[in-house]
Every structure is written in structure tokens, then in C-alpha cells.
Amino acid sequence: MTQLLRSWVESANAAETDFPLNNLPYGSFVTPQTSRRCGVAIGSQILDVSALEQVGLLDLPQDNVFAEGTWNRFMALGPQHWAEFRAFLTDALGDGSPRQGDLQKHLVPMARAAMEMPFTVTEYTDFYAGRHHAFNVGSLFRDPANALPPNWLHMPIGYNGRASSVVVSGTDVIRPNGQLKSPDMDAPVFGPSKRFDMELEMGAIVGTPSDGPITVQQADDMIFGYVLLNDWSARDIQAWEYAPLGPFQAKATATTISPWIVTKAALEPFRTSTPPREKELLPYLREPGPMLFDIELEVGLAPEGKPETILSRTNYSEMYYSAAQQLAHHASSGCPMRVGDLLGSGTISGPEKQNRGSLLELSWGGREPLTLNSGETRTFLEDGDTLTLRGAARGDGFRIGFGACRGKILPARDLP
Amino acid sequence: MTQLLRSWVESANAAETDFPLNNLPYGSFVTPQTSRRCGVAIGSQILDVSALEQVGLLDLPQDNVFAEGTWNRFMALGPQHWAEFRAFLTDALGDGSPRQGDLQKHLVPMARAAMEMPFTVTEYTDFYAGRHHAFNVGSLFRDPANALPPNWLHMPIGYNGRASSVVVSGTDVIRPNGQLKSPDMDAPVFGPSKRFDMELEMGAIVGTPSDGPITVQQADDMIFGYVLLNDWSARDIQAWEYAPLGPFQAKATATTISPWIVTKAALEPFRTSTPPREKELLPYLREPGPMLFDIELEVGLAPEGKPETILSRTNYSEMYYSAAQQLAHHASSGCPMRVGDLLGSGTISGPEKQNRGSLLELSWGGREPLTLNSGETRTFLEDGDTLTLRGAARGDGFRIGFGACRGKILPARDLP
Incomplete structure (x- = not known):
């Protein structure tokens, strides 16, 4: 996977973005309208996965994994769930995905978000x-x-x-x-x-x-x-x-x-x-x-x-x-x-x-x-x-x- | 207060107990019958304050202070509540207290309890x-x-x-x-x-x-x-x-x-x-x-x-x-x-x-x-x-x- 994976989020296909579909890093953000959320960076956008969880679009083994807006609970699910969630995101954000309609309304422009600590540091x-x-x-x-x-x-x-x-x-x-x-x-x-x-x-x-x-x-x-x-x-x-x-x-x-x-x-x-x-x-x-x-x-x-x-x-x-x-x-x-x-x-x-x-x-x-x-x-x-x-x-x-x-x-x- | 304070818990009045009424230290315990509880040592007994909270005998500014069986939430209430709670315990466990009847049923013999970490160590x-x-x-x-x-x-x-x-x-x-x-x-x-x-x-x-x-x-x-x-x-x-x-x-x-x-x-x-x-x-x-x-x-x-x-x-x-x-x-x-x-x-x-x-x-x-x-x-x-x-x-x-x-x-x- 050393070739660019194309996304329906156009800004993710730009050569100099930090956040192409190949990346999908995990962060925590707030906006003037929303409390702390877990988000995934894609191009110039953040996919609000706390919102996706709330509306039932995610298949996770527990409730409220993203409710606190930090990634600790997700990490605690273990490597198999890390891989399954990444596969879901790669598919759902990929060019031509049938999920585009569902996900598009949960994209937040990075310019509107302030970033918080992505996880609680234990030690x-x-x-x-x-x-x-x-x-x-x-x-x-x-x-x-x-x-x-x-x-x-x-x-x-x-x-x-x-x-x-x-x-x-x-x-x-x-x-x-x-x-x-x-x-x-x-x-x-x-x-x-x-x-x-x-x-x-x-x-x-x-x-x-x-x-x-x-x-x-x-x-x-x-x-x-x-x-x-x-x-x-x-x-x-x-x-x-x-x-x-x-x-x-x-x-x-x-x-x-x-x-x-x-x-x-x-x-x-x-x-x-x-x-x-x-x-x-x-x-x-x-x-x-x-x-x-x-x-x-x-x-x-x-x-x-x-x-x-x-x-x-x-x-x-x-x-x-x-x-x-x-x-x-x-x-x-x-x-x-x-x-x-x-x-x-x-x-x-x-x-x-x-x-x-x-x-x-x-x-x-x-x-x-x-x-x-x-x-x-x-x-x-x-x-x-x-x-x-x-x-x-x-x-x-x-x-x-x-x-x-x-x-x-x-x-x-x-x-x- | 360098004189012994007398308690209706008789074992607390013995000269060589670690836990007279003057002490009232805070711990966490389990018994074969109960999950993790917050307790206060008094003589050879433990007063189950998680149970007291559940039955409404405590006057605390929040719910579920003792529900997790550790003392972190109580500590977070601050010094005024530390003092008020200690005053309540000193009074309620004191010789002749009218609360003896209420509290007696929430005493657990130390011999039946196993101690756990009394608080979660942050750092x-x-x-x-x-x-x-x-x-x-x-x-x-x-x-x-x-x-x-x-x-x-x-x-x-x-x-x-x-x-x-x-x-x-x-x-x-x-x-x-x-x-x-x-x-x-x-x-x-x-x-x-x-x-x-x-x-x-x-x-x-x-x-x-x-x-x-x-x-x-x-x-x-x-x-x-x-x-x-x-x-x-x-x-x-x-x-x-x-x-x-x-x-x-x-x-x-x-x-x-x-x-x-x-x-x-x-x-x-x-x-x-x-x-x-x-x-x-x-x-x-x-x-x-x-x-x-x-x-x-x-x-x-x-x-x-x-x-x-x-x-x-x-x-x-x-x-x-x-x-x-x-x-x-x-x-x-x-x-x-x-x-x-x-x-x-x-x-x-x-x-x-x-x-x-x-x-x-x-x-x-x-x-x-x-x-x-x-x-x-x-x-x-x-x-x-x-x-x-x-x-x-x-x-x-x-x-x-x-x-x-x-x-x-x-x-x-x-x-x-």
C-alpha cells in the first residue's frame, strides 16, 4: 500500500495533504457547536466518529466507545478491533463507497475544529x-x-x-x-x-x-x-x-x-x-x-x-x-x-x-x-x-x- | 485530642488497637459476599460506607462517591467535605450515639474482609x-x-x-x-x-x-x-x-x-x-x-x-x-x-x-x-x-x- 488510495473526500487526494486515505489518524476535537468528540482526519476534514457511533453507523463490541471523546476505550478493545475499524474506514471513505451519503453529513472542516488531547496519558x-x-x-x-x-x-x-x-x-x-x-x-x-x-x-x-x-x-x-x-x-x-x-x-x-x-x-x-x-x-x-x-x-x-x-x-x-x-x-x-x-x-x-x-x-x-x-x-x-x-x-x-x-x-x- | 475518644464499637477502645475512634482511616475491601467497598476501620471492624451511601445515611454533595470502592472521588470533594465527613463519623461512632442502631448492621469484621488498594494511584x-x-x-x-x-x-x-x-x-x-x-x-x-x-x-x-x-x-x-x-x-x-x-x-x-x-x-x-x-x-x-x-x-x-x-x-x-x-x-x-x-x-x-x-x-x-x-x-x-x-x-x-x-x-x- 505505497500508492495513494483515493477517497471521495477530494482534499484527501491532494499530493501534499498530511491525511490521505492511507493515513486515517485518530484525534479528539471540539467545535463551537459540539462537545469533545473522537475524529478521524481525512484531507481537510474530520470524520466525527462519536456522532457515527451515536447514530448507530458503527459496528463495535461495546457501547459508548467514543462517548468521552478520547481514544482510550477504543484502544482497550484490542488489535483485532483496531484492524476491523480501520478496514471499515478505508472502505467507507474510499472513492465510490455507497456509504458516502451517510458519512458526508458527519464531516467537520478542520478549520472549524480545535484539537484536544487524543487520549488520556496513563503514564x-x-x-x-x-x-x-x-x-x-x-x-x-x-x-x-x-x-x-x-x-x-x-x-x-x-x-x-x-x-x-x-x-x-x-x-x-x-x-x-x-x-x-x-x-x-x-x-x-x-x-x-x-x-x-x-x-x-x-x-x-x-x-x-x-x-x-x-x-x-x-x-x-x-x-x-x-x-x-x-x-x-x-x-x-x-x-x-x-x-x-x-x-x-x-x-x-x-x-x-x-x-x-x-x-x-x-x-x-x-x-x-x-x-x-x-x-x-x-x-x-x-x-x-x-x-x-x-x-x-x-x-x-x-x-x-x-x-x-x-x-x-x-x-x-x-x-x-x-x-x-x-x-x-x-x-x-x-x-x-x-x-x-x-x-x-x-x-x-x-x-x-x-x-x-x-x-x-x-x-x-x-x-x-x-x-x-x-x-x-x-x-x-x-x-x-x-x-x-x-x-x-x-x-x-x-x-x-x-x-x-x-x-x-x-x-x-x-x-x- | 490526645486522649482516647470512646466508641460504642468496644474493640476500638482497646489500648493496642491500631484503629481507635481517634483514627478512622479509609480503606477498600471485599468479602466473599460483597464486591469492592469503601470502608472505615474502627477497632476490629470495618464500617461499610459504600453501603451507608446506598441506603441514604450519608449527606454528601454528589451521588456515587463511594460506588467504585476507592477513595478518589471522595478526595476530589475537597477539604471542607473531608472535615464534615470525619465529624459525622466521629459523632456517629462515638459512645452513646443515637446512630448506633443504623450503623451497627453495616459493620464488617476485619477477619472476613480482604483489603484492596484504597485509592487509584494517579502518579x-x-x-x-x-x-x-x-x-x-x-x-x-x-x-x-x-x-x-x-x-x-x-x-x-x-x-x-x-x-x-x-x-x-x-x-x-x-x-x-x-x-x-x-x-x-x-x-x-x-x-x-x-x-x-x-x-x-x-x-x-x-x-x-x-x-x-x-x-x-x-x-x-x-x-x-x-x-x-x-x-x-x-x-x-x-x-x-x-x-x-x-x-x-x-x-x-x-x-x-x-x-x-x-x-x-x-x-x-x-x-x-x-x-x-x-x-x-x-x-x-x-x-x-x-x-x-x-x-x-x-x-x-x-x-x-x-x-x-x-x-x-x-x-x-x-x-x-x-x-x-x-x-x-x-x-x-x-x-x-x-x-x-x-x-x-x-x-x-x-x-x-x-x-x-x-x-x-x-x-x-x-x-x-x-x-x-x-x-x-x-x-x-x-x-x-x-x-x-x-x-x-x-x-x-x-x-x-x-x-x-x-x-x-x-x-x-x-x-x-
């Missing part, structure tokens, strides 16, 4: 599994010869993040206050982060629960879909707080995700392998097949009232560990995984400077300011800056897009 | 805020002169734990598998943890949400109650995985809590201050009054089929940071806090060897095995061991107890 885990990012950060804070921590090539290093801080694209991000102490200071001060940064990541969403160790294949089967993810990070808060228990308040302000869950099913044609192993992995982490995806990614920065500059372009296939490997590692201690768990990939930097996925790397720790198209320079984010992540897998004449993952930086709160 | 955070524990661990892994990390006296160091792994007392704990690598090994192996440990902690439960920074006083007001908490820890998995992002699979197997939420209201007579500051705290972390509690704690270990040995006795007042300070720090970046969030205090060791709250400290990294009453020795936990935490605040002729916090170690799962 959020973030990884550090990009080889180039880990090398860059290790080179910055240690030295290039000892850039990778000793464990790094043996396991996907991760930490538990804060689910309450995950927000949908379009939500403003207030610059955090926190404890700051540079090495030349005797004691910390409390104030606004001066090194507030973004991290270009992908997020994987767990759709099937587990209660014990799982294989990498089982982990891949459990993943429902993917989103773009910006792991906002206060580098100065992190530098002072992180030893010995890891990042905490540095990563708790916000994590922004794109509004559409692109299903694993839509990404199947774009599977690709992780890079060659530099050290052999333990058996529980070995992949039985390709479990990454070829997804082009970019990040743009627009200062307040100014045009955007693309800061970086990279690809999800740069990851050293796939989400399936991360999930298998996550469950290896017996940690129960649940429907709605979100796994951040870690920053996805590529091999060259123009492929770096964070300002920490792009400005090399603040020592090499970037010049924007507007002539301004940046080391870290300034108030009023808008960051936008974009991503797409490219087929023959179509793209599987994620929609924008955007956030604007507001000034820090007054101190108490 | 779980664990701290490292005991001065003696941090000194001991720092002395073991570094040296006594540099035992405390530089940030330790300036902030309560914490990390996000895994809410899905929190279980109620009585749940068996399966020894985790994980990556193990001692310094003399070339590469890690995957297998059962050989240094599986307990940590004696208290847990604080957030009952009121916040969405932005809060003061320490506001944080104290937000706390609904406290439980005993055992943060099971695989020291060998942690040693290899923790740099640079902190503990992950080492702490994801299980965290056990006691079955009864002892309310902050019940603990009010036992408030005490944190120890003197060794360095002045930043204003956002300063306490306006005493926010710790004088709670005696102990941990016992019983090998399979053998009597128990008390390993350690300590007191919650040994903490350097209170739960209110931890919560204020947690929210300082703008991190949203929610009803049902659980905050582990960190290991509560006292100044002497017999006050240490983990086997890591008690056996000094495994180098000084403990001898049990049975004649066996222990460095870390063995399969079949049952660990029990107990705790109580002591008034004049009564105690505010938590019930046991117990878990038995089962052998690791077979490797895949």
Missing part, C-alpha cells in the same frame, strides 16, 4: 535512545572519547516522566522557574530557566496492557500508534538537580504531542531496521524484524511576529533503539504496562549539525549561537518563540503526516 | 529526603566526607516512579529479572536480582489538585493522608542502569502500601518540625510551621516458615524534608499535581545502625550480614521472605496505627 516514560544525541550530549558534558555512558549500548536508558504535564499541540508553554546554580555560584537561586530548550522526539502509545515480561515482538504488537513529541527541557534546572536520581522538575513543565495518533497500521509500509549494533544485545532486546519507521522530521522556530526558520531536519530511523525495544525493556522487571502509556523515543538527532534535535546540540551548549532568517540569534528559547515539529512518512505521491506539534513560550510566572 | 513520585539514609548511601558508594550530593541540602531530590507498580499490602512480590553487571564483568547478563531490597518509607496522598507553583502551606493543605510504603529496590539493577537518568527498572517491580489511608486530620496532634536546617532553604521551600509527624516505625523480616525478626525501628520525624516541602518542590516548575498522586518520603533511617530503613544500610552494602532470630543470616532478601512494615503515632492510652504493610518475595520468573 509517561521518556528515553535517551538516539545515538547521535547521546554522543553529542556526552561530548559536551564529558568528552568525545567517553561520550556514551557504559550502559548505553546495552539497554535503552529511560526515566519516568510526568503524565500530568503532557499537552496537545497549540497549548502555550510557560517558562519554568526552578533552582539554578552554575559552578561559580556558592548557592542556588530560584528563578526563570535561562536555558529552556526543546527536544524533537516521537512518542509511541501502548494500546494493549501487559503484566510481566514481554518479547520485543509482543511489544511491537502492543503499540497502537505514534505521535510527534516535544520534550521541553530546562537545561539549567536539570544540570543542578539531576545527580543522582535523574531529571525531575527540568522535564515537568510540559511535553507537547501532535494532535493526531498515526496508527502503526498506517506506518507499516515504512518499516525500517535499527542501525547495526555496535555491541551485541542481550536476547530479550533483540528485534525479530524491522521495528523503526522511515519518518522525515523537522523543527522550526518563529520568534514573536517573525517568520519561521527551520532549525533541523532528521529522521526517526536515526534511533538506535525502537519503541518496541524500549517497551520490552520497560516491562523486563515485571513493571505492568497499561493502555494509554506514552513512551518518548528520546531526542532524534542525525549525524550532521543540521540534523540535531535540540538547541543544546545546535548551539553546542550555548557557545555557538544560531542565526535565524530574521537576523536574530538564538542559543536557547526566548519568550514569544513558537516551536513547531512536523513529520511525515513519504509514499508514492502521498504522505502519512502527523499534523503540527506546536507550542509558544510565555514568560515565567512571577515568583511567590 | 507516583519517590523522594530521597532522609538525611541519615542519604549519608549512609553516600558513605557506602562515595565516602563519608562527600556523602551528600551538592544539591541535597537545597532541595528534596526526587524521581518519578511507576504508578502501575503500586500494590496493596498482602500482594506477593516476584523477584525481578534485569540487567546485572558488576565492575569486574565485561558485559551485562540478564537474570534475577541478587541484591533485592526493601525501603521503609511513608507515602503522602495528594487530595487537592494544583496547576502551577504552590507554597509549602498550600501543599500541606492539599495532602489528604498518609500510608506506610515499601519501595522494593533491586540494588544491582540500579547500580548498572542509573547513570545518567536515575533509577528505572530497579524500582518498577512493585511498591507496597499499607491498606488504610490515615488522614492528616487524625495525625494533627502529632505534628512535629523537621530537624534544624544545615543550610538555609530558598524561600519557596521554607515551612511556616511543623509539617512532619511523630510516627514510630518498624520493619520485620520473617523467613519462610520461621518467626519474624525486627530489623529496624525508626521514626518519620527523622526526615529532613516534609511531604509538604516535597510537594511544593514538585509543583515549582509548574508541574500539575492531581488527586491521587502518591509521594514516597524516601527511606527513613535514624541515626543508629538499628534505625536503618534498608538492608543496603543494615548490611552495609552486603559486607556485614545480619543474623536473624532463627539463626539464619541476611544481606539482601531471599525468596520466601516476608517483610512487614508497621507504624503508629502514640497518644495518651491509644495509638493511631496504619495496619501492616506486608509483602512476600516469590522466586523470579523463568527467563524467556
